[in-house]
Amino acid sequence: MVKRARRRSGRFTRWATRDSGQRWRRFSVLPRSLLARTFLLMASLLMASVLAWSAIYAWLEQQPREQQAAQIIISVINLTRASLVSADPQRRMELLTELSMREGLRIYPDGEIPGFEPIEGNRNLAAIEQELRARLDPRTRIVVSKGIQTGLFVSFSIADREGVDDYWLMLPRSRIERPLALEVIGWGAAALLLALGGAYLIVHRVTRPLSAMKRAARAIGRGERPAPLPERGAEELVEVAHAFNQMADDLARMEDERALILAGISHDLRTPLTRLRLDMEMSGLDPAAVTDMSADIDDMDKIIGQFLDFARVTTGEEPIESDLASLVLEASQAYARHGFPVSASHIDPVPAMRFRPLAIRRCLNNLIDNALRHAGEKAPIELSCTLEDDAVLIDVSDRGPGIPPEQTERLKRPFTRLDSSRAGQSGAGLGLAIVERTLRAHSGSFDLLAREGGGLIARLRIPINNSPLALR
Numbered sequence: 001m002v003k004r005a006r007r008r009s010g011r012f013t014r015w016a017t018r019d020s021g022q023r024w025r026r027f028s029v030l031p032r033s034l035l036a037r038t039f040l041l042m043a044s045l046l047m048a049s050v051l052a053w054s055a056i057y058a059w060l061e062q063q064p065r066e067q068q069a070a071q072i073i074i075s076v077i078n079l080t081r082a083s084l085v086s087a088d089p090q091r092r093m094e095l096l097t098e099l100s101m102r103e104g105l106r107i108y109p110d111g112e113i114p115g116f117e118p119i120e121g122n123r124n125l126a127a128i129e130q131e132l133r134a135r136l137d138p139r140t141r142i143v144v145s146k147g148i149q150t151g152l153f154v155s156f157s158i159a160d161r162e163g164v165d166d167y168w169l170m171l172p173r174s175r176i177e178r179p180l181a182l183e184v185i186g187w188g189a190a191a192l193l194l195a196l197g198g199a200y201l202i203v204h205r206v207t208r209p210l211s212a213m214k215r216a217a218r219a220i221g222r223g224e225r226p227a228p229l230p231e232r233g234a235e236e237l238v239e240v241a242h243a244f245n246q247m248a249d250d251l252a253r254m255e256d257e258r259a260l261i262l263a264g265i266s267h268d269l270r271t272p273l274t275r276l277r278l279d280m281e282m283s284g285l286d287p288a289a290v291t292d293m294s295a296d297i298d299d300m301d302k303i304i305g306q307f308l309d310f311a312r313v314t315t316g317e318e319p320i321e322s323d324l325a326s327l328v329l330e331a332s333q334a335y336a337r338h339g340f341p342v343s344a345s346h347i348d349p350v351p352a353m354r355f356r357p358l359a360i361r362r363c364l365n366n367l368i369d370n371a372l373r374h375a376g377e378k379a380p381i382e383l384s385c386t387l388e389d390d391a392v393l394i395d396v397s398d399r400g401p402g403i404p405p406e407q408t409e410r411l412k413r414p415f416t417r418l419d420s421s422r423a424g425q426s427g428a429g430l431g432l433a434i435v436e437r438t439l440r441a442h443s444g445s446f447d448l449l450a451r452e453g454g455g456l457i458a459r460l461r462i463p464i465n466n467s468p469l470a471l472r
Contacts, residue, residue, distance in 0.1 A: 038207070042199040050192060063127075070131035077136065077156045077169055080107065084158055106151075106170040125152075209237050213244055224441065225252050269304055273297055306430040319354045324392055324462065327357060328385040331364040340377065342368060346384040350392050353464050359438045360462075366431040367396040367458045375400030375455070391444070391463045399455040408448040412436040435460070 083095060084107075099105045129142040132154070141155040151170045158167065212229055219226040226248065229241040280293050325347050335342035364383075371381045375398040382397045403411065410416055414433040432446075435458075439446040444462040451457045 038203045039200055042203065043196055046192065046195050046199065050188070066127045066131065070128050070135070073128070073132060073154055073169075073171065074136055076105065076171065077154065080105065080169060081156060081158055108168045108170065109166070205233065206237070209233060209241060213241070216244065216248065220248060220251060221440070270301065273300060273304075306434070317356045317358050319356050321352050321354050322357055323350070323352060324355060324360070324394070325350050325385045327360060328364065328383055328394055331361060331368070332383045335368060335381075340368075340372060340381070341379065342372075342381045342383065344384070345382040345397075346386060348386045350385065350387050351464060353392070353462070355442055355462065356438075359441070360460075363435040363438050363460065364394070364396065366435055370431055371396060371398035371400065371456070371458070374398070390465065391461050394460040394462070396458040397451055397455060399451070399453075402450055402454065402456045403448055405450065411448070412446065 080099065083099075096107050099107065125142050125144065129140065132140040132142070137156065139155070139157070143153045143155075145151060145153055151172055153168045153170050155166060155168055209229065216226040216229060228245045228248070231238050231241045231245070233241075277294065277297050280290055280297075285293075329344050329347055332342050332344040368381055368383075372379075375381070379399050382395075384393075384395045384397070386393045386395075412432050412435075414430055416433070432448075436446050439460055439462070442462050444460065447459045447461070449457040449459055
């Protein structure tokens with residue numbers, strides 16, 4: 001009991017981990033493709049690099065710019081002070097007016113500035129103020145104002161015969177602060193876009209062979225033989241493409257050898273089975289024993305036929321353009337002519353499409369035989385062919401015992417049957433595996449669904465526009 005509980009606990013932990021990982025991937029804001037993730041990473045690194053270099057440049061040029069601004073202010077104040085001191089006191093107002101008109105400078109006596117609303121300066125102005133106090137006057141102040149009079153105000157004093165007068169020199173902020181030019185923003189954006197474009201091209205050249213390899217791997221998983229991957233580009237990508245092509249060739253050769261072996265063994269076994277049947281019929285044995293032995297030989301022949309069908313699922317037949325609905329109708333009529341309760345309940349007209357008729361007919365025969373075997377030869381079997389979106393759905397419905405939902409995927413594997421059906425049942429457990437391989441080769445899907453009211457629905461879903469690789 002403890003071991004069983006531990007096993008269940010371990011199973012639950014794995015399921016919980018898997019579910020949590022799937023939920024994380026589902027709700028993650030990060031893109032899932034390698035191209036998008038790598039490009040997003042490179043774009044983030046480029047943006048961070050640009051911002052870092054901009055910050056470094058601003059920090060390196062901050063002190064020289066502050067010293068230059070302080071020198072400009074000192075020069076303007078010294079020239080203004082010299083002009084006011086040397087000018088006739090009665091003509092100082094004319095001089096101030098001329099400075100305002102020609103140079104954009106305004107000088108106000110301390111405390112007589114109309115609409116003056118000082119606001120707190122920034123760190124750069126504090127550094128400039130400290131430089132001015134060290135080189136000009138310890139009482140120098142710098143104030144940024146808003147309101148009617150907007151600009152940069154710098155205090156200074158003039159000493160004459162009558163005493164010391166305090167003044168405010170207003171400078172346009174454009175003379176001290178360097179505005180961010182639109183040209184700089186434009187060139188910076190152009191450089192960033194160029195870098196991002198280059199990063200995208202680099203990432204695309206890396207991920208494009210991976211995308212081709214992904215499509216080829218999926219084609220191999222469906223039993224197809226994709227075209228060899230181009231072996232060009234970087235050395236690592238060339239080696240990976242070469243190794244993948246070699247693996248695909250090895251798998252294709254192994255598949256051909258497996259099919260050849262299965263076909264050879266099956267063919268060689270049918271010859272002695274035929275001789276056994278003839279010897280048995282001519283031996284004069286009891287008719288009941290002959291009947292039983294003949295039934296065993298028939299079962300062996302069916303198993304050999306399943307091996308042959310499994311070996312030639314994707315080989316030996318080229319796809320053609322035909323009517324799938326007619327094929328379903330013919331399959332139901334063939335069984336009905338032999339006295340089996342098989343009928344076509346609903347057949348929709350479907351457009352002509354490319355598929356392998358013998359392979360699809362083999363799938364229908366396997367599903368109908370399974371339904372008759374498990375539901376009983378007197379139980380009705382219904383076939384339907386409907387059109388849904390861009391695919392054709394073929395249903396084989398019965399009223400048998402059904403299949404537990406947790407067993408449906410396991411039964412699609414080769415040589416697999418339900419435990420309850422092993423005794424007294426013929427076949428090698430390849431029927432559903434043949435259907436699964438055939439549908440994969442047609443880029444479709446095969447599902448086993450519970451039927452309402454009891455029974456089973458075997459559903460084949462075949463896309464109308466099949467993959468060109470699957471139907472080449």
